[in-house]
Amino acid sequence: MGVPRFWREIPNRYNLIGTRCGTCNKIFFPPRYICPSCRRTGKLEPYKLGGKGKIVSYTVTYVAPNGFEDQAPYVMAIIELDEGPKLTAQVTDCSPGQVRIGDRVEMVFRRMGQEGEDGPIYYGYKFRLA
Amino acid sequence: MRKVAVIGVGLTKFGELWDVSFRRMMLEAGGRAIEDAGIDGGRIDAMYVGNMSAGQFIRQEHIASLIADHAGLIPVPCTRVEAACASGGLAFRQAVIAVASGIHDIVVAAGIEKMTDVLAEQATEALATAADQEWEAYVGATFPGVYALMARRHMYEFGTTEEQLARVAVKNHHNACFNPCAQYQTEITVEDVLNSSPVCSPLRLLDCSPITDGAACAILAPADLARKITDTQILVAGVGQASDTISLHDRQTLTGLPATTKAAEIAYKMAEVGVRDIDLAEVHDCFTISEIMAIEDLGFCKKGEGGKLTEQGETAIGGSIPVNTSGGLKGKGHPVGATGVAQVVEVVQQLRGEAGKRQVDGAEIGLTHNVGGSGGTVVVHVLRRGG
Amino acid sequence: MEVGIVGYGVYIPLYRIKVEEIAKVWGADAERIKRGLFLEEKSVPGPDEDTATIAVEAARNAVKRAGINPQDIGAIYVGSESHPYAVKPTATIVAEAIEATPDLTAADYEFACKAGTAGIQTCMGMVGAGMIKYGMAIGADTAQGAPGDPLEYTASAGGGAVIVGKDGSQCLAAIEDTYSYTTDTPDFWRREMRPYPKHGGRFTGKPAYFKHVLSAAHGLLRKLQLAPQDFTYAVFHQPNGKFPLQAGKELGFTKEQIMSGLLTPKIGNTYSGASMIGLAAILDQAKPGDRILVVSFGSGAGSDAFSILVRDGIEAKRDAAPMVADYINLKINVDYATYTKFRQLLVR
Numbered sequence: 001m002g003v004p005r006f007w008r009e010i011p012n013r014y015n016l017i018g019t020r021c022g023t024c025n026k027i028f029f030p031p032r033y034i035c036p037s038c039r040r041t042g043k044l045e046p047y048k049l050g051g052k053g054k055i056v057s058y059t060v061t062y063v064a065p066n067g068f069e070d071q072a073p074y075v076m077a078i079i080e081l082d083e084g085p086k087l088t089a090q091v092t093d094c095s096p097g098q099v100r101i102g103d104r105v106e107m108v109f110r111r112m113g114q115e116g117e118d119g120p121i122y123y124g125y126k127f128r129l130a
Numbered sequence: 131m132r133k134v135a136v137i138g139v140g141l142t143k144f145g146e147l148w149d150v151s152f153r154r155m156m157l158e159a160g161g162r163a164i165e166d167a168g169i170d171g172g173r174i175d176a177m178y179v180g181n182m183s184a185g186q187f188i189r190q191e192h193i194a195s196l197i198a199d200h201a202g203l204i205p206v207p208c209t210r211v212e213a214a215c216a217s218g219g220l221a222f223r224q225a226v227i228a229v230a231s232g233i234h235d236i237v238v239a240a241g242i243e244k245m246t247d248v249l250a251e252q253a254t255e256a257l258a259t260a261a262d263q264e265w266e267a268y269v270g271a272t273f274p275g276v277y278a279l280m281a282r283r284h285m286y287e288f289g290t291t292e293e294q295l296a297r298v299a300v301k302n303h304h305n306a307c308f309n310p311c312a313q314y315q316t317e318i319t320v321e322d323v324l325n326s327s328p329v330c331s332p333l334r335l336l337d338c339s340p341i342t343d344g345a346a347c348a349i350l351a352p353a354d355l356a357r358k359i360t361d362t363q364i365l366v367a368g369v370g371q372a373s374d375t376i377s378l379h380d381r382q383t384l385t386g387l388p389a390t391t392k393a394a395e396i397a398y399k400m401a402e403v404g405v406r407d408i409d410l411a412e413v414h415d416c417f418t419i420s421e422i423m424a425i426e427d428l429g430f431c432k433k434g435e436g437g438k439l440t441e442q443g444e445t446a447i448g449g450s451i452p453v454n455t456s457g458g459l460k461g462k463g464h465p466v467g468a469t470g471v472a473q474v475v476e477v478v479q480q481l482r483g484e485a486g487k488r489q490v491d492g493a494e495i496g497l498t499h500n501v502g503g504s505g506g507t508v509v510v511h512v513l514r515r516g517g
Numbered sequence: 518m519e520v521g522i523v524g525y526g527v528y529i530p531l532y533r534i535k536v537e538e539i540a541k542v543w544g545a546d547a548e549r550i551k552r553g554l555f556l557e558e559k560s561v562p563g564p565d566e567d568t569a570t571i572a573v574e575a576a577r578n579a580v581k582r583a584g585i586n587p588q589d590i591g592a593i594y595v596g597s598e599s600h601p602y603a604v605k606p607t608a609t610i611v612a613e614a615i616e617a618t619p620d621l622t623a624a625d626y627e628f629a630c631k632a633g634t635a636g637i638q639t640c641m642g643m644v645g646a647g648m649i650k651y652g653m654a655i656g657a658d659t660a661q662g663a664p665g666d667p668l669e670y671t672a673s674a675g676g677g678a679v680i681v682g683k684d685g686s687q688c689l690a691a692i693e694d695t696y697s698y699t700t701d702t703p704d705f706w707r708r709e710m711r712p713y714p715k716h717g718g719r720f721t722g723k724p725a726y727f728k729h730v731l732s733a734a735h736g737l738l739r740k741l742q743l744a745p746q747d748f749t750y751a752v753f754h755q756p757n758g759k760f761p762l763q764a765g766k767e768l769g770f771t772k773e774q775i776m777s778g779l780l781t782p783k784i785g786n787t788y789s790g791a792s793m794i795g796l797a798a799i800l801d802q803a804k805p806g807d808r809i810l811v812v813s814f815g816s817g818a819g820s821d822a823f824s825i826l827v828r829d830g831i832e833a834k835r836d837a838a839p840m841v842a843d844y845i846n847l848k849i850n851v852d853y854a855t856y857t858k859f860r861q862l863l864v865r
Contacts, residue, residue, distance in 0.1 A: 001268060009264065014614045030265040030377070057286070057384055059278035060331040061270065065255055068270050070861060071564050076275050076330075078379045086379040088266050088279075092565055093531045095849075096331075101286050109573040109614055110565040111601075112269060121601055123569060123610060124269070 001113075006122050011046075013124030016107060018085060020047035029085040051107030052130065053081040060096040067113045075099050079127055092126040104130040134229045135356035135516065136364045137236075137349050138167025139475040144344040144463035145313040152188050152244040153200045159345035159468075160201055160240060167349045169359060171201075174349075175234035177208040180221030180241035181467035186256035188247050197240070212467075214260035215416060217241060219470025219500030219509035222348060223369050226511075229350050236355075241471035242345040253341045257466070260503035262377040274338055274417065276378050276504045278330035281419035283384040285332065287434065290422065292332055294437030296323035298418035299336050299460050301446050306457025308487035313342050313463030323418075337418040342463030346471035348478070353516070362482045363516030367495070368401030369509070370394060376506040385434075387505035390427035394499070394510045401495075401512035405429035408512075409493040410480055411451065412473035414501040415458040421445075424499055425453060428510070447488055455480060455488045470500035474511065481515040520641045521688030522825070523651060524583025524680040524834065527797045528574035529784055529844035532561040536670055538853045543665055550670055555758025559673035559785025561851060562659045564859045568597045569607045571676040571790070572657040573614040578838035579653065579678035580615050582689075590617040590680070591649025594639055595625050596632025596656045596789045598707065598714075611655065621649075629705060630754055631815030632656060633677065633789045638695055638821060640681035652681045656789035663713035664862065671757055673785030675844075677793025689831040690800065690809075693824040696737040698729050705816035716816075722760075725818050730754065730764045733820035734812050741824055745769040748824075749807035752778030752795035754814035756786045764812075777802060778809075783845050796825070798841040803827045 011017045018029030022043035026035065029049055035042030056078045064072035075091040077099065091099055092110055105127040114121045140162025142155050150158070156179075164171050179197055184190045198208035211221040218241025225239035245253050258267045261276055284290045300320055306312035318336060326335040356363055372392035375381055381388065398404065411428065415421035422436035430451045431439040439445060445453040456462045456476035459469060477496035479485045498511045535558040540547035551557060562571070572595050580587050595607040608623035626632040626639075633656015640652025657676025662668030684691045704725030707714040717725075730753055738744065745751070751770045753761035758781045765775045778795035780787075787794055792813040799809050809825040857863055 001263070005264075010613055015616060030262075057279040057283040059275050059282060059333075060328070061272060061275050062328045062330065063254075063272065063274070065258060065267070065270070065272050066251065069865075070858065070863075071270070074270065076269075076271050076279070078279055078384065088269055088271050088276075088377065088379045090270050090565075093563060093849075101282070109570050109577070110563075111567055111570055112565070121567075121569075122268075123573075123614075126269075126565065 001122070003120055006120070014109065016049040016051055016125060018047050018049055019044040027083045027085055029081065029087055049081050049083050053079045053105055055099060055101055055103045055105060056080050056086060057101060058091065058099050077127070079105055090126045091128065093128045098129065106130045131230045132232055133353035134226050134350055134366045135353045136366065136474065136478050136513070137351045137356050137360050138163040139478045140166055140347045141311045141472060141475050142345045143311050144342050144465060146246050147343040148246065150343065152184065152190065152242065153196060155244060155343065155345040156197050156240065156242050157201060159347040160238065163347035163349050167359065169236065173236050174203060174206055174238055175236050176206055176228055177203060177238040177240065178211055178221040178224040179208065180211050180217035180219070180470055182212060182214050182217050182243060183256050183259065186259065187253065188244050213507040214502035215414070215466045216470055216500045216502030216507040216509055217467040218346065218472065219498065220371070220507070222471055222474055222511065223371055223509055225350050226366050226369050229352055235352060237350045238347060239350060239471055240345065240347045241468035243465035243467040244343050245341045245465060246343050250341060266377055272330060274333050275330040277417040277419055278333045279378060280384050280423065281332050284419060284423065287385055290437040292324060293320055294441050295337055295418040295422065296320040297440045298415060298421045299323050301440070302415060302454050302458040302461040305447060305455050305488055306461025309457050309462055312457040312461055313340055314457070314461050333417055333419070339416045339459035339464035342465040344463060344465035344468045344472065346468045346475050348471055348474050364478050364481050365514045365516045366511060367403065367514040368397035368512035370396030370400065371509040372396070374506050376503060378504045386423045386427045387501065387508060389505050389508035390424060390499065393508045394428050397510040397512045401514065403495060403512060407495050408451065408497050409495050410455055410477070410490045411453050411497040411499060412456060412458070412476050413453055413499040415454055415460050416464060416501065418460070420501065421453065421458065428497070428499060447490060452490050455485065455490060470498070470509065473498035473500060474513070477513050481513060519684045520644050520681055521684035521691040521828065522679055523585060523682035523688055524579045525678065525797050525800055526575045526578025526582055526838050527675065527677045527794050527841050527844060528571050528578065529675040529794070530560050530562045530566055531847060531849055532563060532859065533558045533848045533850050534561050534853065534856045535850060539670055542853050554670060556671060556782050556785065558783065558850070559671060560675055560787065561856055561859055562674040566659065566674065567601045568599045568657045568659055569601050569610045571659065571674060572607055572611050572655045572678070575657060575676040575678040576611050576615050576653060576655060579680050581838040582834050583680045584834065584837065585651060585680070587615045587617040588620065590651045590653050591621050592640060592643055592652040593617060593621060593623040594636030594654050596628065596636050597625070597658050598627055598629055598632065598788060599659045599661060600625055628819065629815035629817050630788045630791060631813040631819060631821055633793045634813035634821040637679055637681060641692060641695065644681050644683060650682065654679050654681065656793040658788035658790055660786060660788040661713050666713070671781070671786040673787050675784060675787035675790040675794055677790050677797050679793060687830060688828050689834050690828055691826045693826050694737065694741055695821060695823045696733060696740055697819060697821045698733040698736055699819035702818035704818055721816065725816060726756065726760055726814055727764060729818050729820040730812050730814050731767060733822040734768050734810065737822035737824060743824065747808060748774060748810045750777055750799045750803065751775050751810040752792055752799060753812045754792045755779060755781040755795060758782040780841065780845065794841060800831065801835065801840040801842065803831065805829045805831060
């Protein structure tokens with residue numbers, strides 16, 4: 001991921017800024033720029049999510065992609081935020097056997113990746129058991 | 131709209147084809163299809179080729195021109211179609227549309243992927259580009275990981291077991307033993323699957339389809355013309371395609387692919403068949419959980435009962451609905467861009483009664499089900515043996 | 518100067534490694550080391566943590582406790598000797614992560630273990646001069662100790678953040694005054710492009726740590742006309758468990774005054790975080806009217822001393838964010854192999 005591509009999503013990745021449709025009040029994270037229900041009548045504006053939610057499903061990743069090798073085995077989960085939207089995120093600071101469906105989690109700020117040894121470091125959201 | 135028929139099919143050997151290049155693979159599958167159709171290559175009017183990622187696998191884009199050139203098809207129009215692992219299925223659908231519309235008569239639908247010219251981890255990374263890069267892959271989700279999230283939830287909601295998942299792999303390896311083109315010709319046991327190394331829990335290595343080189347080809351013609359060319363006419367009775375969110379997390383359900391249900395509904399309606407009429411199905415078993423969800427979403431059983439149906443042997447050859455007689459993606463191999471067309475090849479051979487030891491007796495109607503990514507694209511075809 | 522602390526927050530990683538685990542690898546006598554350093558275990562950053570992530574977590578806790586609009590923060594200074602980038606500030610990452618951008622100034626500081634308290638002084642000056650409404654100073658580190666070096670037993674990870682504002686009802690403590698003592702004393706250093714610091718062994722003691730800590734403390738007491746018995750608590754930079762107790766004793770403080778802010782025995786030396794986390798631990802339990810002496814130390818060398826007077830505001834704000842004890846009690850102990858993996862010491 002190149003620098004501009006990461007940089008333009010910093011507010012979303014650091015602070016879970018999604019969007020909310022002013023017409024139907026539905027909240028989106030990851031952010032959407034067209035409301036799939038309201039389409040042209042939708043009014044999307046930035047909306048900050050609280051960073052708390054629960055685990056809908058999870059997997060322990062043993063075979064990690066490039067850049068994630070040092071973290072394996074790590075837990076990936078689909079998390080339903082209290083405001084409604086679901087997202088995919090790592091659950092950090094836990095042992096692989098510790099996570100269960102339904103567990104409460106909260107957002108933390110972590111290092112997500114880097115471009116090799118001399119490239120930029122990417123930060124953003126992960127979750128930990130609450 | 132004209133009726134469309136398949137007049138010829140061809141497949142390369144699937145597997146790690148170290149000594150065969152991308153372009154050679156395509157020529158091999160294409161040559162076999164033309165031979166099978168018994169036509170002269172000069173009669174071909176157009177070509178659609180499904181390919182997920184030659185750019186990442188062999189650093190070659192613009193493959194439509196490359197193939198037209200090396201196949202001696204110049205100047206016929208050749209178009210590349212991409213929808214991740216559903217690229218082949220979509221290429222076939224585009225070819226069907228081209229013939230049905232009357233724009234072209236003899237059209238080639240092909241699929242190809244050369245995956246072993248890069249290291250396994252690079253191939254895995256390339257496959258992960260089928261997921262949402264910004265919000266799935268970037269945060270550490272792998273492709274097996276996304277399906278593992280579905281598997282975990284399926285187990286949680288319906289009590290599906292790891293043994294039931296394993297049975298999909300065991301069955302498909304068994305079927306592959308009777309398919310000379312399949313990557314694997316070896317039986318495996320439930321214990322083998324359960325003892326294989328974890329990839330993304332609950333999925334293990336033997337729950338995953340392999341990295342495969344391969345190409346597949348089908349030649350289409352209007353039905354009335356096909357009648358003059360072939361003895362056994364195989365009609366494309368129904369085609370259905372549906373889209374869904376690219377990210378798994380944006381869906382209401384994690385235990386099935388809504389796009390499968392939608393695409394099947396369209397295809398069944400167009401073919402004027404019900405799910406009970408289907409004699410065999412080639413479904414997209416990129417992971418064992420994928421087959422279990424597919425047989426539920428296609429309507430072969432109720433939601434949540436796919437594991438049980440598999441366990442009871444109903445999806446084996448000789449069962450009530452044989453699934454993946456070719457060995458599926460798991461046993462035959464999964465050269466992603468080729469898979470959708472390879473599924474058509476298997477169903478055509480079955481409907482013609484040419485499937486040898488894996489033949490489903492009296493098969494008249496067959497289905498293919500091809501999935502892109504985690505279900506963002508699904509295409510279903512219903513093929514029928516004509517009179 | 519009429520400035521005070523509006524909010525504070527800390528962060529300590531979940532993982533710990535015991536002295537025994539490290540000693541085992543080098544054939545050292547764990548009991549002797551534990552006695553000598555007065556230390557049981559140290560915190561270890563997870564594989565996805567660094568000074569920036571630690572600083573952000575501490576900063577977010579400080580904002581929660583302060584209950585202020587982060588847009589009112591006019592300056593952020595992050596002190597560390599383990600900034601993730603040699604060039605590119607940690608402070609901008611923090612500023613963005615607490616939504617304080619873009620109307621502010623920000624910079625990274627480096628002065629070994631006292632870069633965080635240097636940031637407090639900068640913020641005091643800016644707030645006092647009316648340049649900004651609030652200033653945030655952070656001390657955070659993922660400290661490096663070369664494998665086999667005595668530092669390996671102590672060099673740990675953690676951070677503390679302090680928000681400085683005008684003294685008043687919204688403050689949880691007033692900063693009565695500050696005094697610094699600085700000389701050029703090369704007791705400990707890390708050259709550019711080198712992964713681990715070097716140090717002068719016993720030279721880091723008397724002419725460095727003790728000389729600067731004692732001189733800064735004396736200087737501040739003299740300036741304020743105060744004596745050790747005027748303070749309820751004292752926190753000194755804590756490279757190990759022993760030095761601060763010894764420094765306190767020489768200054769005339771009792772062990773009781775020091776123990777509340779002495780965390781090294783449980784989490785090791787968090788370098789730039791050390792004196793700030795120590796202060797936070799005291800604020801977690803102090804009562805209005807309590808006076809706290811804080812003396813940091815940074816090799817190279819210098820000490821910043823502060824006299825802090827706890828205000829009534831502490832009671833309402835204390836529970837708004839996790840306390841130091843919460844972080845200390847929540848832990849997972851790892852073995853040396855896992856530690857080397859987490860610290861990215863394994864070469865591929």
